[in-house]
Amino acid sequence: MDSYSEIASLDSFTGTETSRSTVPGLGYLSGKATKRLGEAVLNGVDYLVVNRQLNRVEARIRKDGSLDKHEAEGRDMCSILLELTHPGYSFPVQTKALRLIMEQIGSMSFKSLAAALVVMNSSFTTHRHLLTIIECLWSSRRIGVSSDTATIRDSMTTKKITACQAAGYEAYMAVFTNSNDMSVLSSSSAFILYLAFIIAIGSKDHARIIFSLDISRFLEAIGLFDPLRSRSETIAGRLLLHVIALKLDPIQDADAVASIENNISTLKMSRSNPSNSRPKLDPIQYADAVASVEKIISTLTKSPSNPSNSSSTNDDMEDLWKRLENWYTVASSQRSPLIDVVSDAIVFIRDDTLFRNMQPRVMDPPKDVKVLLLGSSECGKTTIMKQLILSHRGSEQFTSQFSDKVMYAWDLAKGVVFPLEGLMEKQLGYALEWDWGLVDIRVLMRVLSIAVLSIADLKMLMSSIRARTRDLASLQSLADENLSYRLSVLKRIEELPSSEYESYAPTEEDLVRWYIKTTGPYEETFETATRNYHVWDCGGQRIERKKWIHCFQDVSVMLYIASLTDYDQVLREDGEYNQMKESLLVFDSLCQSKWFKITPIILVLTKRDCLTNQKLSLSPLEDYFPDYTGGPDENAAFEYIKGMFLQLCQDRAGVSVHVMNPNSAEEVKTLFKRIDEALDSSSSKRKLSARRKEFQRWRG
Numbered sequence: 060m061d062s063y064s065e066i067a068s069l070d071s072f073t074g075t076e077t078s079r080s081t082v083p084g085l086g087y088l089s090g091k092a093t094k095r096l097g098e099a100v101l102n103g104v105d106y107l108v109v110n111r112q113l114n115r116v117e118a119r120i121r122k123d124g125s126l127d128k129h130e131a132e133g134r135d136m137c138s139i140l141l142e143l144t145h146p147g148y149s150f151p152v153q154t155k156a157l158r159l160i161m162e163q164i165g166s167m168s169f170k171s172l173a174a175a176l177v178v179m180n181s182s183f184t185t186h187r188h189l190l191t192i193i194e195c196l197w198s199s200r201r202i203g204v205s206s207d208t209a210t211i212r213d214s215m216t217t218k219k220i221t222a223c224q225a226a227g228y229e230a231y232m233a234v235f236t237n238s239n240d241m242s243v244l245s246s247s248s249a250f251i252l253y254l255a256f257i258i259a260i261g262s263k264d265h266a267r268i269i270f271s272l273d274i275s276r277f278l279e280a281i282g283l284f285d286p287l288r289s290r291s292e293t294i295a296g297r298l299l300l301h302v303i304a305l306k307l308d309p310i311q312d313a314d315a316v317a318s319i320e321n322n323i324s325t326l327k328m329s330r331s332n333p334s335n336s337r338p339k340l341d342p343i344q345y346a347d348a349v350a351s352v353e354k355i356i357s358t359l360t361k362s363p364s365n366p367s368n369s370s371s372t373n374d375d376m377e378d379l380w381k382r383l384e385n386w387y388t389v390a391s392s393q394r395s396p397l398i399d400v401v402s403d404a405i406v407f408i409r410d411d412t413l414f415r416n417m418q419p420r421v422m423d424p425p426k427d428v429k430v431l432l433l434g435s436s437e438c439g440k441t442t443i444m445k446q447l448i449l450s451h452r453g454s455e456q457f458t459s460q461f462s463d464k465v466m467y468a469w470d471l472a473k474g475v476v477f478p479l480e481g482l483m484e485k486q487l488g489y490a491l492e493w494d495w496g497l498v499d500i501r502v503l504m505r506v507l508s509i510a511v512l513s514i515a516d517l518k519m520l521m522s523s524i525r526a527r528t529r530d531l532a533s534l535q536s537l538a539d540e541n542l543s544y545r546l547s548v549l550k551r552i553e554e555l556p557s558s559e560y561e562s563y564a565p566t567e568e569d570l571v572r573w574y575i576k577t578t579g580p581y582e583e584t585f586e587t588a589t590r591n592y593h594v595w596d597c598g599g600q601r602i603e604r605k606k607w608i609h610c611f612q613d614v615s616v617m618l619y620i621a622s623l624t625d626y627d628q629v630l631r632e633d634g635e636y637n638q639m640k641e642s643l644l645v646f647d648s649l650c651q652s653k654w655f656k657i658t659p660i661i662l663v664l665t666k667r668d669c670l671t672n673q674k675l676s677l678s679p680l681e682d683y684f685p686d687y688t689g690g691p692d693e694n695a696a697f698e699y700i701k702g703m704f705l706q707l708c709q710d711r712a713g714v715s716v717h718v719m720n721p722n723s724a725e726e727v728k729t730l731f732k733r734i735d736e737a738l739d740s741s742s743s744k745r746k747l748s749a750r751r752k753e754f755q756r757w758r759g
């Protein structure tokens with residue numbers, strides 16, 4: 060078995076976390092802490108945290124109804140709910156989370172849910188969530204699940220899935236205010252528009268996922284292809300199909316596009332009169348809105364090679380949007396869930412990427428490249444991603460995506476407590492007395508994992524370090540660059556007057572350097588003048604590696620990140636096995652893997668700044684790799700480690716080495732120049748070999 064397709068027996072972990080979730084799962088505890096606290100305590104801690112989070116979200120929903128009222132907080136709460144439907148959590152937790160999600164759908168609140176799904180950005184996870192949600196609605200109509208979608212499910216039993224669906228659907232219907240007088244179609248229209256919205260702001264993969272969920276059959280099942288339907292009733296379905304067709308690749312997904320176009324033409328045959336069963340609306344405004352929507356759809360879907368009337372298109376569109384906006388203002392004052400949601404979806408779609416993306420895509424199809432970031436835990440993968448987000452999307456978006464004071468404080472404390480303890484015990488020969496005042500280390504870690512740490516707590520931690528450390532300055536001089544940085548942040552916090560605690564915000568640099576375990580692969584797209592980079596960041600811990608395979612398809616370049624200071628580290632998740640040996644094993648299996656036979660690989664070596672003569676004399680490399688004979692010489696150690704990796708790929712072409720520090724924005728830019736070079740050289744090599752083959756054929 061490949062070492063990235065992980066072994067289930069190691070998977071004793073029951074909690075999960077996402078890079079953006081505020082649910083602290085067990086992954087936050089280091090191997091050392093896990094050992095100390097023991098399984099029983101850990102399960103207790105996890106249970107408490109999860110239930111607290113779930114109750115908090117439920118309380119907010121009971122109070123306000125819709126999470127959409129709370130902007131970013133609403134998105135985070137929906138992320139928590141989606142996270143908790145994961146099979147890793149206990150069954151009552153999953154069912155309750157799904158119920159709350161369906162309540163949101165039932166009450167027509169999609170904004171936060173859609174944002175949470177998009178932020179999740181892992182196609183596989185999004186697929187799973189959408190599948191469960193679609194099934195909730197679908198099963199109520201007693202229609203079977205298509206067999207290919209069934210294979211994507213996690214390890215839940217059919218009985219549990221059915222129970223979850225029943226709970227979800229029940230909640231959806233209970234909250235759906237007008238469920239008795241609404242037709243099945245109009246209630247489903249809300250959900251269809253929600254899917255259209257997800258696809259519109261998501262990637263090509265999202266469109267593929269929804270198509271693979273057999274969406275046409277779903278539309279047919281709810282009666283959308285019934286020729287007796289009025290054209291206006293089919294708007295939501297048509298919008299969804301158009302959005303899918305637009306997102307898919309006309310060449311790669313030719314079959315899917317053809318089948319969708321077929322569906323669209325069936326829908327076009329619907330009756331042109333609005334049906335009598337529609338809610339009562341001002342017919343003039345309604346007809347105007349419907350006509351505008353239809354026109355927008357047809358403008359958006361014009362063939363790129365034949366953009367007729369292109370000079371007048373933009374003006375027309377502007378005019379249409381204006382009319383729609385007027386209509387939206389009027390419609391939102393009326394009690395019609397369908398109309399509200401149609402208009403909401405249109406406004407969202409216009410504001411988001413569908414409309415904006417359409418233009419450049421039509422004019423100038425960019426070159427899409429898929430860049431995969433792989434490597435063991437804490438080697439710097441997410442730090443690279445953060446630098447890309449910061450430089451491409453700007454400070455505001457970066458900060459809103461990554462700042463979470465609660466987790467920041469917790470992680471900062473943990474990032475100081477454990478390395479300091481290791482440094483004191485191993486390198487200075489005396490133990491740090493953690494029993495500061497009333498609390499000992501075990502209790503402290505327990506508190507850290509469940510309590511909301513405040514800035515005041517961090518200040519107390521720093522003064523405790525000062526009080527217990529014989530010589531902070533000499534200790535700091537021995538610390539590596541990362542520990543020194545964290546101590547300097549604590550010192551900064553120590554100097555804060557208490558009046559500024561509330562307003563304290565981590566700096567951009569703090570957020571870039573803040574480690575938080577990544578769960579599940581997720582994708583971010585960055586567009587430049589020449590390329591569209593689809594960058595995939597994967598979690599490096601063992602439990603995360605079994606998910607890597609889901610993003611191995613069509614990789615343009617793979618970056619394998621390895622930290623040079625891993626040689627004296629043990630795996631966080633197992634607390635014993637040497638982290639560098641594990642990283643070598645994983646690199647070896649990836650180099651041999653059929654998936655990457657012709658993919659360029661860049662071996663990115665990080666933490667060169669932490670591999671110092673001092674570190675090597677305090678923690679000799681030969682203690683872990685007895686073959687090494689270079690002593691405490693950082694250059695010799697660097698060459699030795701690099702050599703170990705390169706030995707594993709000597710019979711394979713297309714591997715290059717790059718040394719960098721992901722904490723530096725400039726170095727990340729240089730890395731991407733390197734990626735471009737690798738891509739250019741691999742495509743010119745492919746062209747060359749194609750020409751050679753042609754020439755040989757010509758010579759007979």
Ligand SMILES: Nc1nc2c(ncn2[C@@H]2O[C@H](COP(=O)(O)OP(=O)(O)OP(=O)(O)O)[C@@H](O)[C@H]2O)c(=O)[nH]1
Binds near residue numbers: 434438439441573597
């Ligand atoms: N000093 C220094 N620190 C580094 C370097 N590379 C990474 N780091 C730090 O190491 C930590 C790495 O964190 P992440 O990038 O989140 O780790 P990751 O590889 O995504 O880990 P997982 O999500 O668990 O797979 C951060 O605190 C970085 O600041 C380096 O070259 N020098």
Ligand SMILES: [Mg+2]
Binds near residue numbers: 442599
């Ligand atoms: Mg990460």
